[in-house]
Amino acid sequence: MTVGHTPPVSYKKKLEAALAFMRDGDQYLVVSHVQPDGDAISSTVVMAWMLHQLGKRTVLINEGAVPSRLAYMETASSIINYSEETASQTFDRIIAVDCADFRRIGLVSQWFAEDAQLLNIDHHPTNDAFGTSNLIRTDAAATVEILYDLIEYAGLELDLEAATAVYTGLLTDTGGFRYSNTTPRVMHIASTMLTLGVSGHELADHLLERMTKAQLLLLQRGLNRLSFSDDNRIAWLYVPYSDMLDTGATGEDLEGLVNYARNVEGVEVGLLFKETENGQVKVSLRSSGMADVAAIAQSFGGGGHVRAAGCRMDGPIADAITRVVDAAREALKE
Numbered sequence: 001m002t003v004g005h006t007p008p009v010s011y012k013k014k015l016e017a018a019l020a021f022m023r024d025g026d027q028y029l030v031v032s033h034v035q036p037d038g039d040a041i042s043s044t045v046v047m048a049w050m051l052h053q054l055g056k057r058t059v060l061i062n063e064g065a066v067p068s069r070l071a072y073m074e075t076a077s078s079i080i081n082y083s084e085e086t087a088s089q090t091f092d093r094i095i096a097v098d099c100a101d102f103r104r105i106g107l108v109s110q111w112f113a114e115d116a117q118l119l120n121i122d123h124h125p126t127n128d129a130f131g132t133s134n135l136i137r138t139d140a141a142a143t144v145e146i147l148y149d150l151i152e153y154a155g156l157e158l159d160l161e162a163a164t165a166v167y168t169g170l171l172t173d174t175g176g177f178r179y180s181n182t183t184p185r186v187m188h189i190a191s192t193m194l195t196l197g198v199s200g201h202e203l204a205d206h207l208l209e210r211m212t213k214a215q216l217l218l219l220q221r222g223l224n225r226l227s228f229s230d231d232n233r234i235a236w237l238y239v240p241y242s243d244m245l246d247t248g249a250t251g252e253d254l255e256g257l258v259n260y261a262r263n264v265e266g267v268e269v270g271l272l273f274k275e276t277e278n279g280q281v282k283v284s285l286r287s288s289g290m291a292d293v294a295a296i297a298q299s300f301g302g303g304g305h306v307r308a309a310g311c312r313m314d315g316p317i318a319d320a321i322t323r324v325v326d327a328a329r330e331a332l333k334e
Contacts, residue, residue, distance in 0.1 A: 011149075018121065027056065027091070028093050031097075036066065037067070046166060060079040098121075098122055124294075148166055218239060222243075257272050257284075271283065271321075272284040273321055293306065294306055
């Protein structure tokens with residue numbers, strides 16, 4: 001979608017269907033993916049705001065805590081952490097935002113009624129249209145961009161908190177408006193949010209520049225393990241779970257670490273391997289565009305975008321590194 005253009009008829013029908021879904025019920029469970037990031041939390045906040053504008057009741061939940069750096073969005077404090085809450089009821093109307101596939105919802109699906117109707121709103125090319133209704137735009141930079149389309153279509157007027165959430169989702173999923181998904185449409189929306197009072201420079205400083213001590217210590221250790229393929233087109237680093245314990249780091253302290261591998265001149269694919277408490281390995285993949293890392297991640301049960309993707313594998317970490325690096329080598333041959 002370009003700035004100032006009317007949505008294509010097919011997309012317009014999907015917006016109408018999504019809006020009808022939101023108007024038909026009285027109460028909605030809003031969920032995003034496990035270990036939510038900036039776009040996931042922002043999309044949850046924006047969806048809650050939209051539903052409230054339509055006079056609906058909401059329950060917000062994720063498998064995983066809201067990252068502390070996103071706590072400035074007041075509604076984020078209402079998002080339940082599944083691991084700390086026992087289900088007291090099930091819900092028959094679900095809205096999933098920023099979930100590339102049903103598995104990314106995680107154990108929260110236990111809160112779904114057997115006959116639940118689910119609206120799936122997402123921007124990942126690997127999304128498998130798992131909803132009973134689907135609003136998917138793979139050329140959108142972030143899920144909040146699709147929600148902004150929906151807000152425009154519904155004729156709603158944003159308040160400052162909702163505008164801040166939209167801006168946050170765009171800022172984080174475009175890498176501070178630096179990635180190739182930073183389109184004229186994205187900049188138009190961001191500009192509109194600024195006119196509504198969003199403090200863009202403060203958000204950029206808070207989300208992109210500031211670093212915890214634990215994050216710095218992880219970076220120090222990770223860079224000591226930075227490795228390269230023979231042709232220097234693939235670079236990777238890894239973080240054993242012992243590093244998390246030693247530094248007192250949390251999952252959000254790993255944010256952006258993979259970019260240090262990807263940003264080396266000549267590197268086409270950057271990888272980060274993170275060992276979890278149960279011995280599994282989470283893999284973050286980044287590409288310059290020469291390799292489709294979403295396809296690599298999918299081959300290991302994950303997903304994402306051509307330039308940014310992720311997956312989870314069984315350990316040990318050395319085996320995971322060998323398998324993914326080999327897959328990246330093959331992808332670069334194509």
